[in-house]
Amino acid sequence: MQAAFKTKVSAVELAALRAQLSDRFGAAVAGATASARAAAPALTTGIPFWDAAGGLQQGQLTEACGGAADGALLLECILTQSPNRISALVDAADSLEPADWPACCMARLLWVRCKAVKQALHATDLLLRDGNCQMLALNLQGVPERQLGEISGSIWHRFHKLLKHRPSALLVLSPRPLVEGARTRVASATRWDLDSLDTPRSTLRENLSVRVFKRGAGPYVHTNNPASF
Amino acid sequence: MEVSEQAFQQGICTGMSPAQALARCPELKILHACPDSEQNTQEALLQVAWKLSPKVESPHPGLCTADLHGSRQNPQKMLLEALQTLESLHLRARAGLAPVPDLSLLAAHQARPLLCVENGAAFAASLPLSALTQDPTLLGTLARWGISTADALLKLPRQEVLERLGSSGIALWEAARGGGKRPLRWMQEPVVFEETLAFEQEIEILEPLLFVLNRLLESLLRRMRCTSRLTAGLELELALENRSSHRRAFTVPTPTLDPAVLLGILETHLEQLHLEHRAVGVRLRLEAADEKTCALDLFEPVLRNPNRFGETLARLCALLGEDRVGIPLPRSCHFADSIRLGAASAFYKEKPIPAARQAQPLRGLPLHRLRPAPPARVDFTHFKPVHIASQAVSGTILASRGPYRLSGNWWDSTSRNMEEWDIFVRLHQGIRRGMALARIGTQSTSGQGDAPNTAEWRLEGFYTASGEVL
Numbered sequence: 001m002q003a004a005f006k007t008k009v010s011a012v013e014l015a016a017l018r019a020q021l022s023d024r025f026g027a028a029v030a031g032a033t034a035s036a037r038a039a040a041p042a043l044t045t046g047i048p049f050w051d052a053a054g055g056l057q058q059g060q061l062t063e064a065c066g067g068a069a070d071g072a073l074l075l076e077c078i079l080t081q082s083p084n085r086i087s088a089l090v091d092a093a094d095s096l097e098p099a100d101w102p103a104c105c106m107a108r109l110l111w112v113r114c115k116a117v118k119q120a121l122h123a124t125d126l127l128l129r130d131g132n133c134q135m136l137a138l139n140l141q142g143v144p145e146r147q148l149g150e151i152s153g154s155i156w157h158r159f160h161k162l163l164k165h166r167p168s169a170l171l172v173l174s175p176r177p178l179v180e181g182a183r184t185r186v187a188s189a190t191r192w193d194l195d196s197l198d199t200p201r202s203t204l205r206e207n208l209s210v211r212v213f214k215r216g217a218g219p220y221v222h223t224n225n226p227a228s229f
Numbered sequence: 230m231e232v233s234e235q236a237f238q239q240g241i242c243t244g245m246s247p248a249q250a251l252a253r254c255p256e257l258k259i260l261h262a263c264p265d266s267e268q269n270t271q272e273a274l275l276q277v278a279w280k281l282s283p284k285v286e287s288p289h290p291g292l293c294t295a296d297l298h299g300s301r302q303n304p305q306k307m308l309l310e311a312l313q314t315l316e317s318l319h320l321r322a323r324a325g326l327a328p329v330p331d332l333s334l335l336a337a338h339q340a341r342p343l344l345c346v347e348n349g350a351a352f353a354a355s356l357p358l359s360a361l362t363q364d365p366t367l368l369g370t371l372a373r374w375g376i377s378t379a380d381a382l383l384k385l386p387r388q389e390v391l392e393r394l395g396s397s398g399i400a401l402w403e404a405a406r407g408g409g410k411r412p413l414r415w416m417q418e419p420v421v422f423e424e425t426l427a428f429e430q431e432i433e434i435l436e437p438l439l440f441v442l443n444r445l446l447e448s449l450l451r452r453m454r455c456t457s458r459l460t461a462g463l464e465l466e467l468a469l470e471n472r473s474s475h476r477r478a479f480t481v482p483t484p485t486l487d488p489a490v491l492l493g494i495l496e497t498h499l500e501q502l503h504l505e506h507r508a509v510g511v512r513l514r515l516e517a518a519d520e521k522t523c524a525l526d527l528f529e530p531v532l533r534n535p536n537r538f539g540e541t542l543a544r545l546c547a548l549l550g551e552d553r554v555g556i557p558l559p560r561s562c563h564f565a566d567s568i569r570l571g572a573a574s575a576f577y578k579e580k581p582i583p584a585a586r587q588a589q590p591l592r593g594l595p596l597h598r599l600r601p602a603p604p605a606r607v608d609f610t611h612f613k614p615v616h617i618a619s620q621a622v623s624g625t626i627l628a629s630r631g632p633y634r635l636s637g638n639w640w641d642s643t644s645r646n647m648e649e650w651d652i653f654v655r656l657h658q659g660i661r662r663g664m665a666l667a668r669i670g671t672q673s674t675s676g677q678g679d680a681p682n683t684a685e686w687r688l689e690g691f692y693t694a695s696g697e698v699l
Contacts, residue, residue: 069666069693072595086532086576093597097690098557098568100595106557110573112545113553123545130541132532142597142691192666192693194628194653197593204594 043085043135043169046077046205050186053212056135058169061159063179066188068095068141069196071173073205074188075137078171079105087135088112088127092120093142102201117147121155128162128170140174153180185213265425267291272422273318273452277311279418280455286330286413294330296413305345312342318451327352329410335360353405354380361404367397379405418456422449423514431470431507435499438508442495445513446488453517459484462516465495469506482535482577484518490536491515497540501547535577542573564637564645565670565689566598594692596668602687607669614650614669619688622665624656647672649689656694666692 042055056062056078064074079087083104089096094113098106110133114120117140124138140148156179163170172179179185190209232241239254250257271290278285284296297304308324315322325336327346332353336344338360346352353361356379358368376382382390382405391399424445432438442465453460463479479494532538545554555570605619614626631650638644649670656663668691671684 067693067695068597068691069594072597076595094600095597095690096557097566097596097598099560100591100593101557102591103559106559108576109557110576111555111557111570112549114549119549122548126541126544126548130534130537132534132538132541142599189695191695192594194630194651194666197630197651197666197692199592201591201593 041167043078044081045074046081047074047208047210049210050212053214054184056169056171057184058134058167059163059165060183061156061163061170061172061179061181062184062186063172063174063177063182064186064188065174065177066186067190067192068175069192070188070190070208070210071139071141073208074186074210075139075171075173076101076105076201077205077208078135078137079109084108085134086110086132087137088133090114090120090123090127090136090138092117092138092140095139095142117143117151121151124159124170125162128159128166128168131166131168133168135169135171137171137173140172140178148174148178151178156180156182181215183215185215187211187213265427269424269448270320272424273320273448274315274322275416275418276422276452276455277314280314280457281307281311283418284413284415285418287416288414292334294333294413296330297326305343308343314451314455318448330413331404331411335404350406354378354383356405358382358401358405362397362401364397364401367394367401370394421514422453422517423512424449425510425512427468427510428508431509433507435496438499438511439492439496441511442513443488443492445511446491449513449515450486450488450491453515454486456517458517458519459486460491460515461518463491463494464512464514464516465498466512466514467504467508468510468512469504470509471506473506475502475504480539480574482532482539482574485536487536490540493540494543497543497547532577538577539574562637564635565647565649566600566602594666596690596692598690599688602670602689605669605686605688607686614652617652617654617667617669617688621688622654622656622667622691622694624654624665626652627655628653645672648684651692663695665694667694668692 041058043058044051045056050056064071075089080102086108088110090112092114094115096111096113098111110127112120112123112127114123120138120140124136127133127136159170160181172182177185188208188210190207196204232243236250236254236257239257241250241253241257247259250259267290271287274291274293275285275287278287278293278295282295282297282300285293286295287293297307300307304326308326312322312324321342323337323340323342323344325333325338325340325344325346327333327336328349332346332349335356336346336352339356358371358377358379361379362368371377371382376385382402385402387399387402390402394401426441426445428441432441450460461481461484463481465477465479467475469475477498479498481491481494485491542554552570555573556575558569558571560567560569599621603620605617605622607614607618608616614629616625617623629650629652631648633649633651635647635649636645647670649668651666651668654665654667656665668689669686670689671686673684
């Protein structure tokens with residue numbers, strides 16, 4: 001059947017057809033005809049700066065550095081974007097308080113409660129190999145500094161390799177930059193006080209101060225999005 | 230009980246004692262009965278027969294009759310496939326195809342390995358009387374009359390056979406005529422597939438046990454394929470040398486016939502199993518389920534590979550503990566750190582657990598709880614906390630909110646009174662400086678709370694901590 005549709009098309013006709021499609025469908029065709037490598041699918045985060053910079057990329061490791069509250073709010077934004085998405089949280093310090101999180105996030109969240117960083121890394125490895133969770137978060141907030149210092153760089157390299165051919169996104173929440181070779185690093189350092197404990201959660205999410213850094217061939221580069229500190 | 234043809238030629242017959250048999254043939258091999266194997270063989274035979282027809286009768290172990298009337302397929306081809314299936318299970322079988330049940334049994338005895346009878350009367354008439362009956366008295370009487378074939382017996386009038394030989398004689402006469410139609414006593418097809426094996430030697434390491442389980446799985450799955458069913462659950466029972474047993478049931482996330490998936494489930498469990506006694510036998514049971522057809526829901530998230538997810542969950546539980554992996558559920562009371570964890574298997578159920586309704590919009594920062602909550606020494610001035618000293622957070626409390634008091638379960642021995650404060654701390658811990666938002670709490674079981682300065686305080690968790698190491 002395919003043979004019946006084979007026909008010779010001149011280069012001029014092909015160019016005219018492409019121009020016609022480009023005029024009509026614009027960016028969709030531009031993406032299809034771009035010579036650059038196709039962008040990996042991304043999960044929306046609900047944070048405008050981050051989504052404009054590409055969102056949470058699947059098949060890649062993203063690190064979010066900053067305070068514990070910032071990391072928790074970032075994760076909450078991502079989970080509430082698509083509450084039906086199957087996600088997993090590897091809690092290295094077993095610090096999650098489910099009552100403080102939206103109920104819609106918890107219904108599709110696999111909570112893995114670890115007692116040490118080594119257990120958390122092993123659990124992350126198992127879940128990455130499984131590939132069923134679309135979003136996997138490794139929370140290293142609250143882990144003693146001594147244990148953080150014992151994490152070998154080869155771990156992150158192995159995670160990069162596992163993610164390469166899997167449709168999962170790995171988000172590492174850390175108190176300081178830890179992940180070697182993370183394609184995207186999100187830094188946040190919002191100042192909180194006691195009044196924040198009475199502020200509606202939606203307002204707190206809006207007040208997050210976030211900067212997104214992308215890594216190309218060289219060091220991390222801040223993306224061209226307005227940021228406030 | 231039974232002798233082979235070669236043994237029969239040596240003069241050995243059923244009913245002899247082993248000593249008598251060995252005296253006649255010193256090279257005789259005596260095979261002992263193995264009830265487990267015989268049970269497995271009978272179940273395999275029945276499952277193959279049920280694949281041919283739902284109407285199956287089995288009056289004796291090793292023998293079954295299936296009614297193929299109404300079948301659209303070629304009966305000979307069906308029987309040949311059944312024989313091949315039994316051959317793949319290492320069982321040699323014979324099959325007979327005839328218009329009536331009793332004739333088909335006679336045909337099976339004569340088959341090598343399949344015999345199809347179209348003219349029942351002619352076939353029965355050609356048989357010797359010893360093939361139609363084992364009654365020695367009846368055969369002896371007929372032999373004295375000079376009758377040794379079915380054809381000769383049929384020449385006698387029916388009424389006179391009844392008068393002279395009785396009911397056994399008339400039954401033989403009917404059998405010689407080709408037998409009559411009779412309804413089969415159907416057997417109910419079970420939905421459980423089970424095999425048992427007793428080990429010759431005790432097993433204490435994993436590899437030989439997995440080898441045995443793999444063999445049992447393959448045999449059971451071959452039987453299950455005959456019924457067009459899938460495995461929805463597994464039950465493993467290990468018989469131990471101290472006469473106790475270890476039993477465990479498993480659910481297969483998505484019913485399957487893949488032996489690798491099922492063996493993976495068993496291997497994950499056995500890898501972390503430690504028993505004090507060695508295993509002397511195993512029983513493996515598969516729960517069968519019909520293949521379900523369902524429409525894919527484009528908008529409902531589904532697991533890409535539920536069976537692999539189930540295995541990952543099992544490995545996580547083996548690594549961390551059964552109570553450390555699951556879905557966070559709304560807590561059933563208002564006490565701090567009252568956690569409920571739902572089974573993660575809800576992810577691959579047909580109807581997942583719906584999200585709980587949010588009682589009211591959330592306020593404030595989420596707490597990072599410390600488990601276990603470390604003790605803290607809190608100094609109060611004018612009933613307000615002013616200083617905290619603990620392993621995690623130490624410093625001057627610049628501002629605080631509280632107390633938040635909670636009590637409950639006053640009707641029983643688990644009654645509690647709790648008091649919590651949210652504090653804003655300027656950290657000065659060694660060379661560390663910074664600020665922290667944290668929560669402290671105290672709990673008493675007495676009717677009234679303790680005085681703040683004398684209560685045992687704990688650092689429940691922190692909201693955020695910022696600072697730098699100088």
